[in-house]
Amino acid sequence: MVAANPAGIAAAVAAAKSGAKVIVLEESAHVGGIIAAGLTNADIRKHGAVGGLYNEFKRRIVEHYTTTYGANSRQVKVCKNGTMMEPHIAEKVFRDMLVAEKNITLLQRQRVVSARVKHDAGERNAIPGKRIDGAAPKEFGPKVKLASITAEDLSNPGTQTEFRAAVFIDCTYEGDIAALAGVPYRVGRESRTTFGEPHAGHIYVRFKDYNPLPGSTGAADDGIQAFCFRFHLTKDKSNSVPVEKPSSFDRHDYQHILSQIAEGKITRFTQVIQLYEMPNSKFEVNSDHPHQDTGVPAESLDLAEENWRWPEAGPTEREHIFNRYWSHNEGLVWLLQNDPAVPLSIRNEASQWGFPKDEFTDHRHRPHHIYVRQGRRIWGEYTLTENDARPVFETGLPARFADGIAVTEFEFDSHAVRKYDPAFPMLRPGYFFIAHDPFQLPYRIMVPKCVDGLLVPVACSASHVGYQTLRMEPVFMALGEASGIAATASLDEKTEVRGVNVSAVRKEIINRGGVILFENTALKPEDL
Incomplete structure (x- = not known):
């Protein structure tokens, strides 16, 4: 096994x-x-x-x-x-x-x-x-x-x-x-014609809508769906460690979120990521999809395309992808807590959160597995x-x-x-x-x-x-x-x-x- x-x-x-x-x-x-x-x-x-x-x-x-x-x-x-x-x-x-x-x-x-x-x-x-x-x-x-x-x-x-x-x-x-x-x-992805699947191949579909939009060719490609980390956050200051700015932080990664913030479309931290309550004041985090009525958030924790090599990659390449994804995911939370272009109300809301001190204790309180x-x-x-x-x-x-x-x-x-x-x-x-x-x-x-x-x-x-x-x-x-x-x-x-x-x-x-x-x-x- x-x-x-x-x-x-x-x-x-x-x-x-x-x-x-x-x-x-x-x-x-x-x-x-x-x-x-x-x-x-x-x-x-x-x-x-x-x-x-x-x-x-x-x-x-x-x-x-x-x-x-x-x-x-x-x-x-x-x-x-x-x-x-x-x-x-x-x-x-x-x-x-x-x-x-x-x-x-x-x-x-x-x-x-x-x-x-x-x-x-x-x-x-x-x-x-x-x-x-x-x-x-x-x-x-x-x-x-x-x-x-x-x-x-x-x-x-x-x-x-x-x-x-x-x-x-x-x-x-x-x-x-x-x-x-x-x-x-x-x-x-297989093409739409390979198995006759309506949603196969290159496709554009809105959230909870089943109808492929114009531009959906159904063509095959090497794409797999995006990964992210499913880390936990807490507001319990007695059991938290702070989010840090990753050494490879790249502000350009979040250009579309920053644009939606500047346009006033994003006004809350919880519009960017999903939070699910767990026992003992912890919340699981997941990437969010653009909502069909607002298009918010344009981006979240999912980092598409950069994981396409993962399935066939060796240990060294997977470690590189792992680190890139973590830098992106922690970087997003840090951005919303610290970037001066983010309104103070969002920064204050985001800054309440930290990583639970009693989770992933052998891995700097960060997850040891990425969500493949x-x-x-x-x-x-x-x-x-x-x-x-x-x-x-x-x-x-x-x-x-x-x-x-x-x-x-x-x-x-x-x-x-x-x-x-x-x-x-x-x-x-x-x-x-x-x-x-x-x-x-x-x-x-x-x-x-x-x-x-x-x-x-x-x-x-x-x-x-x-x-x-x-x-x-x-x-x-x-x-x-x-x-x-x-x-x-x-x-x-x-x-x-x-x-x-x-x-x-x-x-x-x-x-x-x-x-x-x-x-x-x-x-x-x-x-x-």
């Missing part, structure tokens, strides 16, 4: 509960991925659409706040049944879930650097997977079986360990292990697209899959792909937000072309548009749990994971409180 993010934790716990012995390799010194790094406002609308280990996580969050502060406390109320929490509490709960399973061994600061595969002639070093954008080729090439991966101990550079297993699960946000093992993958909203997407045995949400004529509901093992219910939600264009003042290029009924995710999206012995529940098989509904952490946990159950079932059945009895996997998911079908709600006006 690679990556101790929510999907990886769910996969490990699910496999361990089935009796398998599990090794979890994590590159950082933390567990919990982006949730433990600040994404503590759960991206889920219909809470009955995800169950299983995600529900256990929520229960443990509520239990923590109840035990620590009392059942009638403000903390319990604000945590909203376990869907809102402090980052360090999220990490604690995730770590507790791993520790509770005696069959799990967690190894941190381990970076996977190579892989070996079995083939008809024996065993060899894996040939990295090819990037194949656009429509699927007629042939993907011969199959191999992932035999081992080798990881370097980042705490002892130069020390490497080979890990052999019957089944591997790649839970990295970027699909790094799949690519190392030889799985073909895609990055960027999408990385590689493997070519799997099924490709999920926008069309999978279309209602079937006979039922009026999306189609069911015979191998459906989870449900996705969040909107097709893509943040900007390209930087703000003043020629389109009410939107950001590449953004869309398309509501749909909940629909099933087939097991096949986790099963890669060409490589056996591997499941990929995060960087799974989908078009750019299709990925934007399933990229939410509760869904990743559901897919991770399904992959852990399937991996163990393949061992019991003595078969490859691509040939596992999915019916039995589905039954086991249900036995554990998971959800594989959710059709008891239709779109409501407030969903649109």
Whole structure:
């Protein structure tokens, strides 16, 4: 198992509960991925659409706040049944879930650097997977079986360990292990014609409007949606450290915000970023979209285009992108607190906020993970697209899959792909937000072309548009749990994971409180 993010934790716990012995390799010194790094406002609308280990996580969050502060406390109320929490509490709960399973061994600061595969002639070093954008080729090439991966101990550079297993699960946000093992993958946006998706390719759409505007060519490109940090802020002076001016601060980054301030369109700090209340006087921060009635804010924390290289980048380049994004994000808050062109009323409002002193204590109270909203997407045995949400004529509901093992219910939600264009003042290029009924995710999206012995529940098989509904952490946990159950079932059945009895996997998911079908709600006006 690679990556101790929510999907990886769910996969490990699910496999361990089935009796398998599990090794979890994590590159950082933390567990919990982006949730433990600040994404503590759960991206889920219909809470009955995800169950299983995600529900256990929520229960443990509520239990923590109840035990620590009392059942009638403000903390319990604000945590909203376990869907809102402090980052360090999220990490604690995730770590507790791993520790509770005696069959799990967690190894941190381990970076996977190579892989070996079995083939008809024996065993060899894996040939990295090819990037194949656009429509699927007629042939993907011969199959191999992932035999081992080798990881370097980042705490002892130069020390490497080979890990052999019957089944591997790649839970990295970027699909790094799949690519190392030889799985073909895609990055960027398909054209509108590739899969016949209305919102594919180069597109301009206003907030909560489904109609592409003139200039939307639908052409393919290398674009992925913008990243940002999901850091936390507090007004509690006894538990805060100040925002600092980054050494690489570039005022030009915020030219459009400064223009909207000068025009009087922005008059409050909270018009530039979104704030969500968490327990203990903390607020999670997110980038905001231009509102359809004002076009404010033109820019926010999302930094489009500068992350396009991230999915295929090596560690050094990713570190450079990470630092650039943090400089931009902290720089925006600093600007609103200090720049003389910002009205005093906004500066005073912004200056009330600082970083919580008790969060990210080993990282200067700044997040240790950036929000990778999408990385590689493997070519799997099924490709999920926008069309999978279309209602079937006979039922009026999306189609069911015979191998459906989870449900996705969040909107097709893509943040900007390209930087703000003043020629389109009410939107950001590449953004869309398309509501749909909940629909099933087939097991096949986790099963890669060409490589056996591997499941990929995060960087799974989908078009750019299709990925934007399933990229939410509760869904990743559901897919991770399904992959852990399937991996163990393949061992019991003595078969490859691509040939596992999915019916039995589905039954086991249900036995554990998971959800594989959710059709008891239709779109409501407030969903649109």
